[in-house]
Amino acid sequence: MGRYQAVDRDSVLDAAELIVRTRGIAALTIDAVAKAAGISKGGVQSSFGTKDQLIAAMYARWGTEFEAAIARQAGEEPSPMARLRAYIEVTYRTDKAEGDRAAGMMAALLNAPEHLRQFQQWYASQLDGIDMSTPEGRRARLAFLANEGLFMLRSFGFMKMSEREWREIYADIRGLLDDAEGRKT
Template identity: 35%
Template sequence: MIDRDRLLDVAEKCVGENGAISLTFGSLAAAAGLSKGTVQTIFVTRDNLLEALLTRWMDREKVRFEDEKAGVDTAEAHVLAHLKTTEQEDVEIGRTVLTMLAAIAENGRTSHVMKDWYQDRLRDLEADTPDARRQRIAYLAAEGAFLVRNVIGLKIEKDRWEEIFRDLRDLARSWPVID
């Protein structure tokens, strides 16, 4: 019996070393010491393989996110937890995830896993108060910073990255109403 998780471990290593574009059933089979047919039987399509890798990353990230929220379920806690986990995301992991998304999109598809993830994080982009609007702006700015760093490859030094996210956390925090 083939261990699907072990095969995903090998696939993660392949993507990390050579990028998602190089991940094929043949390359994964060779790295895992299996036949190409065996790998294809498990995942059926390359998109399914990439989706499985994305799901695995998102499951790990969701644990980090929930730990950061520490059981608090307010809109502010939600966005602050997202900002913290985005700030702490490893550059290479971020690039790998985005490369996998690009590989799926290459076939004209969108990852339903990522759509669901964003839907949960963005909470329908509702913002009917000034605090909610600032939180939405902070969230979207964090995503923009993540993309600029990981897709464009703009080098952002650690101190600057932390400063950006401090500013975003300050923006996202609810401000006291003064009468």
């Protein structure tokens, strides 16, 4: 009788993310993930249950990694503005593979209302603590929205831009944050 082989959840999640990135969310099936990960369909199901639970695990891992990068950039007990600045810096440093990964996750979440709600709550929390009734708060919000728009336009391939353009636009976004924080540029 064969010995039970433990399933490496991260390897399975890597395989699932690769499918979403390269073939789209419609190609994400338990069977496709099992084949890509080199395990049985039952191995995927025993680790994640359903396709929706697999997507939830993909989102959770991505979110945890992104939040950890923000925390490293922001330092201990950052102000809301420092956290926003860290968020924008982490987004700026996102490479093509990470951008593709994020775009794939966003596409997956849009197709699942229960996951979309989590995403909406996460986005709503990104500006917590910033007073939108002030000009500074509004500039910070504008910097956040410009950051997200630029990232999505590039990640989804809606707008081609050179690395130089990417850097220049992020310099402008940082300038909005500098204005919001009363810094000299």
